[in-house]
Amino acid sequence: MTPARASTIPGMSLGRGLRHPSLCIGAVLTLALVVMALLSLVWTPWPPDGIDIPHRLLSPGAHHWLGTDQFGRDVLSMVMAGAQTSLMVGVLAVAIGIGLGVLLGASAAALGGICEEALMRLTDFTFAFPAILTAIMLAAIIGPGTLTVVFAIGIFNVPVFARLTRGAAKAVWARDYILAARAAGKGRFAITIEHVLPNIMAPILVQGTIQFATAILAEAALSYLGLGTMPPQPSWGRMLFEAQTFLFTAPRLAVFPGVAIALAVLGLNLLGDGLRDLADPRLRRRR
Amino acid sequence: MGLYLLKRLGGLLATLVAASIVIFLALEVLPGDAAEMQLGQNATPAQVLALRTELRLNRPAVERYLVWIGGMARGDFGQSYSYEVPVSGLIEQRLQVTIPLAFLAMALTILLALPAGIFAADHHGRPSDVAVSGLTQLGLAIPNFWLAILLVLLFAVALHLFPSGGFPGWNHGLWPGLRALLLPAVSLAAVQAAILTRITRSAVLEVLGEDFVRTARAKGLSRPATLWRHVLRNALISVVTIMGLQFAYLVAGTIVIENVFYLPGLGRLVFQAIANRDLVVVKNAVLLLAAMVMVINFIVDLLYAVIDPRLRISRP
Numbered sequence: 025m026t027p028a029r030a031s032t033i034p035g036m037s038l039g040r041g042l043r044h045p046s047l048c049i050g051a052v053l054t055l056a057l058v059v060m061a062l063l064s065l066v067w068t069p070w071p072p073d074g075i076d077i078p079h080r081l082l083s084p085g086a087h088h089w090l091g092t093d094q095f096g097r098d099v100l101s102m103v104m105a106g107a108q109t110s111l112m113v114g115v116l117a118v119a120i121g122i123g124l125g126v127l128l129g130a131s132a133a134a135l136g137g138i139c140e141e142a143l144m145r146l147t148d149f150t151f152a153f154p155a156i157l158t159a160i161m162l163a164a165i166i167g168p169g170t171l172t173v174v175f176a177i178g179i180f181n182v183p184v185f186a187r188l189t190r191g192a193a194k195a196v197w198a199r200d201y202i203l204a205a206r207a208a209g210k211g212r213f214a215i216t217i218e219h220v221l222p223n224i225m226a227p228i229l230v231q232g233t234i235q236f237a238t239a240i241l242a243e244a245a246l247s248y249l250g251l252g253t254m255p256p257q258p259s260w261g262r263m264l265f266e267a268q269t270f271l272f273t274a275p276r277l278a279v280f281p282g283v284a285i286a287l288a289v290l291g292l293n294l295l296g297d298g299l300r301d302l303a304d305p306r307l308r309r310r311r
Numbered sequence: 312m313g314l315y316l317l318k319r320l321g322g323l324l325a326t327l328v329a330a331s332i333v334i335f336l337a338l339e340v341l342p343g344d345a346a347e348m349q350l351g352q353n354a355t356p357a358q359v360l361a362l363r364t365e366l367r368l369n370r371p372a373v374e375r376y377l378v379w380i381g382g383m384a385r386g387d388f389g390q391s392y393s394y395e396v397p398v399s400g401l402i403e404q405r406l407q408v409t410i411p412l413a414f415l416a417m418a419l420t421i422l423l424a425l426p427a428g429i430f431a432a433d434h435h436g437r438p439s440d441v442a443v444s445g446l447t448q449l450g451l452a453i454p455n456f457w458l459a460i461l462l463v464l465l466f467a468v469a470l471h472l473f474p475s476g477g478f479p480g481w482n483h484g485l486w487p488g489l490r491a492l493l494l495p496a497v498s499l500a501a502v503q504a505a506i507l508t509r510i511t512r513s514a515v516l517e518v519l520g521e522d523f524v525r526t527a528r529a530k531g532l533s534r535p536a537t538l539w540r541h542v543l544r545n546a547l548i549s550v551v552t553i554m555g556l557q558f559a560y561l562v563a564g565t566i567v568i569e570n571v572f573y574l575p576g577l578g579r580l581v582f583q584a585i586a587n588r589d590l591v592v593v594k595n596a597v598l599l600l601a602a603m604v605m606v607i608n609f610i611v612d613l614l615y616a617v618i619d620p621r622l623r624i625s626r627p
Contacts, residue, residue: 148326149326149329149330153330153333153601153604154559154560154562154563154600154604155563156563156564156566156567157563157566157597157600157601160566160581160582160585160593160597161334161337161338161593161597163585164338164585164588164590164593165337165338237452241454244454244456244457245454245455245456245567248456248567248570249566249567249570249582251585261454264456264457264460267460268460268571271460271463271464271468271475272468275464275468278457278460278461278464279461281457282453282454282457282460282461285452285453285454285457286449286452286453286454286457287452289451289452289453289454290448290449290451290452293448293451293452294448
């Protein structure tokens with residue numbers, strides 16, 4: 025018998041995690057993203073916005089490991105600083121999604137009836153609006169910028185988490201111990217806080233990782249279109265947009281930011297998949 | 312079936328009306344004076360006044376909304392401010408690029424994903440299955456516009472096999488048009504094919520575990536016959552669901568991809584209209600894109616009922 029641990033995700037332990045390849049690769053890649061973003065706050069090989077026209081479009085070498093762009097800026101430094109933007113957009117967009125989505129979903133499951141029905145219709149409606157359309161409308165109203173992107177992706181994340189929370193919470197509400205809690209005179213709010221939320225953390229965490237990856241992709245796409253992050257703030261998507269002008273002369277400029285995006289998204293997706301397998305081992309056979 | 316159809320149709324209309332109200336509020340009511348916003352800061356008061364009259368901004372919002380929707384119902388989408396032509400003609404012309412592009416991408420998605428997913432499920436746990444899973448993870452992680460840039464680098468810059476962008480129009484024959492749309496369609500399809508492969512694989516695996524599959528095998532049906540006759544039809548329900556959602560994403564994805572390849576489609580139109588602050592075009596094109604997504608979802612709902620008769624009655 026192992027001692028029962030309160031509020032941990034079932035089956036999640038360090039030993040089992042280490043034996044899971046996709047979880048390990050995902051965790052390492054995600055950690056690398058976070059370390060790169062934090063490191064770039066205090067140190068980059070060159071200033072990411074340091075314009076140096078005489079040394080423009082240099083090939084990778086000893087001084088500039090990944091070369092320089094059309095303004096002579098160091099590509100490695102820009103890629104490192106770009107991680108800040110991706111991380112920030114991901115964290116904020118997922119925070120908006122989890123904050124509002126869990127609130128709405130848990131309320132719908134706790135209250136039921138007309139509230140629940142109204143919420144589900146609302147999420148249906150939001151789903152019909154792809155994030156990119158929301159971002160375009162927001163950009164038309166408040167202008168392009170990182171905050172536009174955060175709002176657009178955040179709004180899109182709300183129904184994702186609302187549906188997930190409602191479904192998972194309803195399953196918990198049907199359990200015997202909830203009946204016992206209600207018989208003991210606990211209110212709906214107290215039951216939601218004490219019993220429902222701790223039991224649905226696992227799927228929300230898993231979905232959070234996946235939505236984080238989606239947010240990074242969406243930020244890159246919107247910044248590529250010029251609707252997102254604006255210069256001088258570095259952004260991987262923006263770098264790809266600028267690189268497209270130099271496809272014939274310096275094609276490598278279009279490679280590095282893309283690799284950074286792909287590795288970050290791959291890491292988060294693998295981490296999410298691994299966490300899901302750990303949280304629900306029954307799924308593992310099928311995947 | 313009649314009642315089911317009626318209910319779904321009512322839901323579709325309600326969502327469309329709600330979407331048009333949201334778009335109207337967002338683009339015409341929230342920004343304050345749409346005429347000032349459209350003309351920018353350098354406009355003279357006389358210009359602003361003229362545009363305000365043209366856009367009927369001095370009329371109540373409800374009336375303007377009804378005029379917009381009423382005009383739309385008659386095929387009159389208003390006049391574009393920056394192109395100085397009717398929006399309906401502009402949109403019709405742009406759809407000739409976007410709709411073939413979306414269908415071509417969807418066709419490529421299905422052609423890639425269904426065989427790959429069924430193959431992986433059939434070889435479950437073997438190295439080939441792991442290889443397919445690895446490829447799908449890669450497909451999910453690569454941004455479609457980056458893949459587009461890489462495809463241009465390889466097939467246009469290095470090999471000169473395909474044009475790097477632009478669209479010759481359909482009046483030069485089918486092949487030049489298709490050639491211009493092929494790389495964009497592949498970039499759109501890669502991500503969606505990765506998603507659909509995963510869904511197909513897990514759907515087939517799930518059905519393979521059902522009792523009726525064991526029964527079919529036990530009565531002497533061969534493995535391929537079981538797969539084609541019993542497993543696929545049952546696995547198709549979840550696959551079709553995702554396919555519908557994917558088509559919606561493809562329509563939205565054309566906005567990005569059309570900009571990479573400078574294709575004169577609806578997505579590029581929306582994008583240029585924002586740059587030109589042409590709100591009449593933005594309003595109509597965004598509603599049209601949203602409507603396309605909703606109609607696709609509606610068709611998927613109907614397809615469910617065709618594939619799975621149980622859903623005709625039990626779905627609320």
